Amino acid sequence: MGSSSSNMNHIPNAQELMQETGFSAAHLLRLYERFEFLDRDGKGELSPDDFEAVRELALNPIGGRIIEAFFPQGQETVDFASFVRVLAHFRPNDPNRKDGAQQDQANSRTRKLKFAFQLYDQDRDGKISRNELLQVLRAMLGIQVTEEQLQSIAERAIQEADLDRDGAISFDEFKKSLEKVNIDHKMSVRFLK
C-alpha cells in the first residue's frame, strides 16, 4: 500500500471515493489507469466518443444505453469520480463488510437492479412501458425474430410481471420478477488487478 499511495495523489478525493464506493486503493488505482487509458486526449474527462472507442461496446446491442448510463442527466462529460460511482454498482457484495446501512451501498441488490431498470426506462418515468420493452427486445434479438414473435414475447413478459395491471412494469414489479436470480453473482465484475 505504501508504494501505491504516491500514485494515489494523482487521484482527486481518493479517500472519500474509497469510503463512498467501497473500492480498495488497488482497485481505485487500476480504475484510474483505465480511465486515463480511455481518456485519449488527456482532458481528465471522458466524453461519449471515448466510450465508443471501445470497439466491443459499439457492437453491443445495448452499447448506446450503457454509455448513456455513465452520463447523468444533461452532462456531456464524466469525470473520474462519476466514472467510479457508476462502476461501484458492479462491485461484488462482500458479506464481510459490517458497516451498516447496507441498503445504501452502491452495490446493494436494490441499487444494482435499479441500474438495470434504468437501462429500459429511457424517459425516467419509473415504469417500463411496452414500447420501451419492445425497443430493448428488438435490440437484443437481432436475427430471425419476426415482429409478431417480438410482440408476443413482450406481451408475455408484461403479463407475467405486471401485478397492478397498469400495462407497464414498475420497479417493484421488476424486482419481484427477478427474485429468483442471483443478482449479486450476475451483476458483479471481479475487479481484479
Next chain:
Amino acid sequence: MAALWTLLFCLVWPACLALTPPAELPQPHNLPPVLGMNSSDGSPSVDVPMALRVFSMDYHHVQAPFEIVLWIMLASLAKLGFHWSGRVPAVVPESCLLIMVGLLVGGVIYGVRHSAPPTLSADAFFLFLLPPIVLDAGYFLPGRLFFENLGTILWYAVLGTLWNVLGIGLSLYGVCLLAQNSLGDVSLLHCLLFGSLIAAVDPVAVLSVFQEMHVNDQLHILVFGESLLNDAVTVVLYKLFESFLRLPTVSGLDVLLGGCRVVVVGLGGLFVGLFFGLLAALTSRFTSRAQVIAPLFVFLYSYLSYLTSEMLHLSGIMAIVTCAVTMKQYVEANVSERSNTSIQYFLKMWSSVSETLIFIFLGVSTIQDVHMWSWPFVCSTLLLCLIWRASGVLLLTAVVNKLRRNAVTFRDQFIIAYGGLRGAICFSLVFLIDDFPKKRLFITTTIVVILFTVFVQGMTIKPLVELLDVKRKKRALPTVSEEIHSRLIDYLLAGIEDVVGYWGQHYWKDKFEQFNRKYLRRFLIREDHQARSSILRVYQELERREQRGDEETPPLVDPRSHSRPLLPGEMDSIRRILSRNLQSFNNKTPAYSRHTLNQDANKDRMRKPLHRHQSLGERYTFTQQAEDGEFSGSGRPRKGLSRSHTVCSISPRPVFQETSVSPASAQTAETPNSSSTSREDPVSVQNQTTVGGAPRKHLSFVLENEEK
C-alpha cells in the same frame, strides 16, 4: 438414392478386392516393354513381347496411388451415403456410421484374404491424416471466445488431463495387482503409459458428435479447446513415460526433467507456430501478382510448422494451431476474395476427408488377428475412464466457477464429462508402444474403449441431455421476464467489462492491438490494404447485422392486440430464440461447424458492399477525424449515441452512403419511440431495400435528423 447405393456397391466390391495387398512382392514397376530386350534381373514375370500388345494392364505401376485414391473414394462415398440416408443422421452420429463401414470393409477384406487387412500406420496418421483436421480447427477458431475462456480451457486441459492420466494409471495398476495371475506382468510404468494414451479426449470424435447436438458456443469452445490443448499434454506425457520405460531406472531427477520437458514441448510448439505463422503472413503480402498460388502458402507453411516441431520433438498440434491463428488475420487481409474462399474450402475439404478416412480405418483395423482379451482389464478400464473423467470435471468446475461470471452449469458439466470421446489418437499411440508381452491386450482394450465411447456415449449423449433439459425445466421454469432481464444484464455486464478492461485481459488485448496496428500490420499487410482499419471492420460487422435485420422488416402490428396465454410450444421457441441470440452476440461467428462454411459465406456476402470502399478507406478515416472535430462543440442528440451516427448526419458525400447509412439505420431502428408512427413508415419502408438502394435511405435519415 437407389442409384447412389448401387454405385457405392459397384465401387466398394472391386475396391476391396483391389485393396488386398498381393501376397508376393510387387514386380518392378518401370519395366519398359522394349522389343527384343531380355531383361537380366531374373524376375520371372518379365515377358518379352513377341508381338505388339494392343491392350495390357500394369497394375503395379500405379498400385500405391491407385489404392490411396480408392480409399479416399470409399470414404467420401460413405460420407455422401450417410447424408442421403434419411433419418439415420438424427440418431447415429457420423463417426459411428463410418466406423461401421470400416468394419464392413475390413470384414470383407478379411473374409477374402483370410488375413488382417491393412492397418492404420501411426506414421500415416500423425503425418498425413491429423494435420489437416487440426489446421482446420485452428483456422476457424473463434478467437475472442477462445481467449476469453482460455483460463478455463487451460485449467481443464492441463489439470484435467493430469488428473485423468494419474488416476487411470494408478487405478489400473491397482487392478493389475489384484489380478496377479493374469495381469501380473504389467508394471506401473506400463499402466501409466496406458493411462496417458487412453485419457486423451479426441477432438475429431468430439466435434463430430457435437455437430448434431445443440450446444451453446461457450460449451463448444470449452470442449473443443480442451480437446485440442490436451493433445499436447497427452502426447508429451506419453513420450515421457515411454522414455522412462527405456531408462534402466527412474529417479526423482528424471521426473523433474520430465516436468520441464512438458513445458518446453508446449511452449516450443507455440513458438514454432508463431514463427511460421508470421512468415506465412509476410509471404502472403507479396502474392498480389500470382494470386492463384496464394492459398498454397497457407497450407505449406502450416504443414511445415507441424513437421518442424515434430522433428524437434515439440508439440506439432500446438504449432499448427498457433500458426493458423497467427496468420489468419494477415492472410485474409492480403489475399484476394477468391483466394480466401479457396483456402477455406480446401481446408474444409481436406479435414473432412481426413476425418472420414480416420474413422473408416478405425473400423478396418479392428478386424485383426492380434487381439488379446482380459475381462478385468477391459471392464475396469472402461469404468475407470468414466469415473475419473466425471470426478475430474466436477472437481475442476467447482473451483473454476468461483472465478467465472457465466458459471459452467450442471448440464454443461455433464456434457463435458460424458462427451469425452476417445478416438484415433489413442489408437495410433497404442500401436507405437515398444513391444512387450501385454501389448496386444493394450491394443484390444484401446479399441474397445474407442468403440464404446464413440458408439455408446456418442449415440446416447443427445437423448440424455434432452432428458436433463426436461428435468431442469420441470423443476424451475424461468419466466420469460426472467430470461429477458437476465439477458439484458448479461449484455450490460459484457459492456461494463469492456469499459473496465475486465481482468487485465482487455488490457493485454489493447496492448496487443496497439502493437499489432503499429508494427505488425504495417509490416505484414500490403500497403493498399492497410487502410482496412479496425473501424472499417466494425462497420463491416454492423453492416452485416444490419443486413440481417433488413430481411426482417417490422410490419406495423397493433400493439394493443389482445393478449392470450402462450402455448408451451411457443414458450419453448421463445426460450430458444433468446438463448440462441445471446450467444450469437458473444462471438462474432456462429458455432464452428466442420461441414459447412455458412458463417464465412455470409461474411463474404457482407464484405462485397464494402469492397468499393477499400481504396477509399484512408480518406474515410480522415474525414471521420475532421467531422469529429467539427462536431465536438455542438450538442449531441442523446438517443442512439455512436460515432457512426455522428458521421452520417453531416456527411454530404454520397460515396459513403452504404457504410455510413446502415449503422445509422441500425440506430434508428432502435429508437422508434421518439418518432411517431407516420415518420416510422418511411424509415422502415426504406429499411426493406437492400444496401443497393442506399440513396433513399440516406435521404430518409437526413429527414429524421432534421426533425430532431
